[in-house]
Amino acid sequence: MDVFTELIQSSGFAGLDWRNIVMFVVGGVLIYLAIVKHYEPMLLIPIGFGAILANLPLAHMSAGVGAEPGLMQFIYKHGIKTEFLPPVIFMGVGVLTDFRPLLSRPFTFLLGAAAQLGIFVAALGAFYLFGFSPHQAAAVGIIGGADGPTSIFLASKLAPELLGPVAVAAYSYMSLVPIIQPPIIRLLTSKKERAINMPNAKPVSKLAVILFPVVAGTIAMLGVPSAAPLLGMLMFGNLMRECGVTERLRRTAGGAIVDIVTIFLGISVGATMTGESFLSLATIKILLLGAVAFCFSTAGGVLLGKLFNLFLPSGKKINPCIGAAGVSAVPMSARVVQKFVSEETDGKVNPLMAAMGPNVAGVIGSAVAAGVFLALLG
């Protein structure tokens, strides 16, 4: 009987409080959304399971500021705090991203810039309305960049205490793009605008595709040096993709490396979600601000498209809907725009390729925004 008592006391059941149980539910919900709703499963499965691990009393499986040493904290400390894993994911993103749609319509760079609007709206809202510190506000705002690794990178530097909710918000809303974006696009565009066809794309030479990561990468990193870890690895990955002579590196960088890093990044980010830190008013604020950020980013892209049309001759007007794809959330957002426009026009207008332009520009846009935040606040 004595043995049995001791067994129970040294178990995690004794230390369990309601917050742990709520977090088991949160983790379970994330896993459910990943499996049943296909919400970014590559990230939400590890994050959800990590959230469960983090809330096991006495298991030392949580990570983040002040966490006790353990497996998850080991990964967090060596992979995230060192700012190593998110740039490596970006290398994989570079390998997997085709920038041709962007190059074939260079004006879509600007739509990708406009669609970062939500970052700043949310950051200001977080600071002035919700009382977050400037550093925290920037980390919350970056959710509007609709880019997971950028959010993790910035949050882990500026406000590691918010890493969990920021990452969850970023990946959740990226998955909710098909629900968030269509009403906003519909609200801001007229039937006629949605029907604008834009078949013309510049031919893109192989040389331009290869020069892009080197030249555009160098200029962007000169412009915002603090974004170099993200942009440098993104462009390096893209160079491996396009150069045509590093096939095996390309395959591994876009395959095994991305997978390995995703697994460890995801589970250790999830493991920052202890009930103590996650179950707070701040998390609810962050989820709210994240939704606001996505909405304003979507609107920003669409509105710049409309602004363009004020100055463009009638034959060259662009379909403002593609601006919404500038939030990034590659390639989900571009597909949402394609589906929306195609349905609105009975399949006559199909701007998928045009929407891929701002879509990939948005990846660069939010990395640049993160870089400026780091430079001015870091």
Add this chain to the structure above:
Amino acid sequence: MDVFTELIQSSGFAGLDWRNIVMFVVGGVLIYLAIVKHYEPMLLIPIGFGAILANLPLAHMSAGVGAEPGLMQFIYKHGIKTEFLPPVIFMGVGVLTDFRPLLSRPFTFLLGAAAQLGIFVAALGAFYLFGFSPHQAAAVGIIGGADGPTSIFLASKLAPELLGPVAVAAYSYMSLVPIIQPPIIRLLTSKKERAINMPNAKPVSKLAVILFPVVAGTIAMLGVPSAAPLLGMLMFGNLMRECGVTERLRRTAGGAIVDIVTIFLGISVGATMTGESFLSLATIKILLLGAVAFCFSTAGGVLLGKLFNLFLPSGKKINPCIGAAGVSAVPMSARVVQKFVSEETDGKVNPLMAAMGPNVAGVIGSAVAAGVFLALLG
């Protein structure tokens, strides 16, 4: 001539003593067993080669407590001492393990528990008969869990000075399962018992298979929090396997990651086997105790099967032979039982699936045992 002298003196030939040479033979024997006898080659090839490296005078290629800095010590220090690599292997085990046979016959959980008997018999023997310290005794006992990464995990924490012989014993006896188990099963069962057919298995829903890693994992880690690094990663890997939405993570976690970790884990564990530490009476005791542990674990599983039959109605009796598969050594031990029973019954009874149940339960069982040892002794 002077140059030549200096050359010889700075070489390893000068520092060679008989123990190094014996260890070269030991390493060679392990490699021979791996190649010719197919004894766990994925581990014994790296361990055997690591044993050779460790015994090269002046090469600084040994690892473990008090080893000089060098390549192997680097891997050991960052991969094993940090308790990182064994749990990662467990993630791969989770990816590669199908728990359906266990779920379809839930009573086999108990056979997997009983077949950990040898752990405790060997631990007690090590302590009371052979004079090992309690920590060392636990590390030696865990060999009876027939699970390599669990043995490495526990030994590296409780008795790193015994890591080499413990790992060698664990992997060697796992390979010797086809020789160790049949006589014990034959001794403990009657012809009639061996002929019991048990075709009935519950159908297992996909949902139950997905809930298993989450629910059973959470309960197990709550029960024994110190087993969380092993059980958490095992269940995480199994969730990636079964959830159906993380195919590429599953493939990499069960492929490249397992391979990478196996290579570095194996060679650095092998590199702990310096002649000085390995060639001692302790190693012989450990090898002896390991054999005892495997025998008692086998017996434990079989005897619980027989005990079950005392209470089961005649139509529902189980074949006690499958209890032997509870030692784990997945999937070797289940196949040994299948082969044994099939041959004893002229192919009429084939309990492979039934034996896979205790087989995979044994993995959980020995991880739990390791966790309790850590909690009470760590």
Add this chain to the structure above:
Amino acid sequence: MDVFTELIQSSGFAGLDWRNIVMFVVGGVLIYLAIVKHYEPMLLIPIGFGAILANLPLAHMSAGVGAEPGLMQFIYKHGIKTEFLPPVIFMGVGVLTDFRPLLSRPFTFLLGAAAQLGIFVAALGAFYLFGFSPHQAAAVGIIGGADGPTSIFLASKLAPELLGPVAVAAYSYMSLVPIIQPPIIRLLTSKKERAINMPNAKPVSKLAVILFPVVAGTIAMLGVPSAAPLLGMLMFGNLMRECGVTERLRRTAGGAIVDIVTIFLGISVGATMTGESFLSLATIKILLLGAVAFCFSTAGGVLLGKLFNLFLPSGKKINPCIGAAGVSAVPMSARVVQKFVSEETDGKVNPLMAAMGPNVAGVIGSAVAAGVFLALLG
């Protein structure tokens, strides 16, 4: 306007000096050579891009002695300074290398030794003519080993400040082997010597192939213990290749692991090439000495071949051209010899297999040379 000023000042454009721009060009040229001329693209793409990254002002993307903390310095510090990544590449080299051509003509071991001549000529030239320190001279000389990871390994230990130029020289000249070697071979051999056919090769048993990494590896590491990290991993990789029972480890060690390490090794070596350190007289000297080293290594191999022929009976004479393949640069150099001889003899003599012998011996040869340098200077 104030915002814009601040933006410019915090950008890298303000800090740009001419050396950075020259290094952008150098990086671009390396990338160009990789893509258009196929000069070792697996290494020169990462090195070239790393050179660009290193020269972005304020981006903290450089690596090496005295570099500020950042992503590249993180990789350099944990991967190169720890002497971890180059041996891991060597494991991959071992997996990818078939030593049968060497075993089938054991005398080619000696040609692989002779073709390390350039290492010592260049080292002495660096010390006595160009004023490098002994440590630096050894690091420069090793370029003549025509082996990238060996050069990186030795340079990072003896003269990390020269790592960038040494690595660039090693990989560049390896790519220039088709241009460097033929004139030297032609100069040193007669038409009649080039036409010597050497069809006879000893049959190599599977057992000998498996014993090679174990036995030859052990002897070599006993002989020069400080070469053990390179030779040990080379032989371990080769054992995984040949043992026939570790297929999945072999595939990953020769695939994903080599790729991962190549990417991180390459980009962080490239990131040591800041304008400040690279644009110096030393770099020009190193490039010059590297060329000299390759020439002398080529000559060394050929001349030993000719020396052999003085003592060999007429029917057993060897084609001295194959000695040139002893520089290593596997398998480029062996193919250069094959092409040269085949063209010189109108396709009648094709010594590809014979040339693969010294070719792979040269890998061992330069690793041994690096080990002796480390032992005597390290």
Add this chain to the structure above:
Amino acid sequence: MNPENLVLVCATAFTAVFVLLTILAVVMDLIMRVFPKTASEGIKPRVRTGPTAEAPPPQQAISTSDPARIAAIVSAYRQLFPDKYVVRIEEISS
């Protein structure tokens, strides 16, 4: 607990293993009762020879397939290919 008392440590550990695995058995049994295999999940007894590292799935949907027949196939197969094993039997109803 005094670590010297290894009997107690071992007894505790073995008890823990038993208790925990019993709980898991009960819980998983409960889950399978609450969420039984639905008809739509498919009844497809199949045979496939798989890599030996991966555990085979159990015989599913026994009702549609004579277990003796499976055993016979498995047994015969293993005679022929001792290092392979049957993990799925695919039936084509004719």
Add this chain to the structure above:
Amino acid sequence: MNPENLVLVCATAFTAVFVLLTILAVVMDLIMRVFPKTASEGIKPRVRTGPTAEAPPPQQAISTSDPARIAAIVSAYRQLFPDKYVVRIEEISS
């Protein structure tokens, strides 16, 4: 810059994003003018269904292929396979 003045920080950041992406647009446009797609690079409008993680290449060489036709194909395809998308249309001139 005073971090408290987050309005200025955000204005700067948004400006930087715009300025930088505009520069990139201009530079890349210039590069494509200086190095236009040559005839030898091939005019091959193709359709291929790819993995969803990878962005599709743009419609190349529109002149040889009716964009309406592409749109029709794309649209029809997406009706049939909503989770796939068209990344290449390969035409065989007959």
Add this chain to the structure above:
Amino acid sequence: MNPENLVLVCATAFTAVFVLLTILAVVMDLIMRVFPKTASEGIKPRVRTGPTAEAPPPQQAISTSDPARIAAIVSAYRQLFPDKYVVRIEEISS
């Protein structure tokens, strides 16, 4: 050893390389004499074009295959495919 005396260092190193590789040659030669290739290891001259990163295996079992013929095949092949090389020649005796 005085590191300043780089001549001696280099001489030692070059000697070490020679001595060590000679020992390896002798030992491996010995091993091949003690464990010669057995008939059961198969006599199978084959041609295969492989990835360039991997060194080709040597011509095995020369006795059954005319080396001149191999050379001719290799040479012809390289004319046609200069970036590939012959690593195996498979003969079908007819």
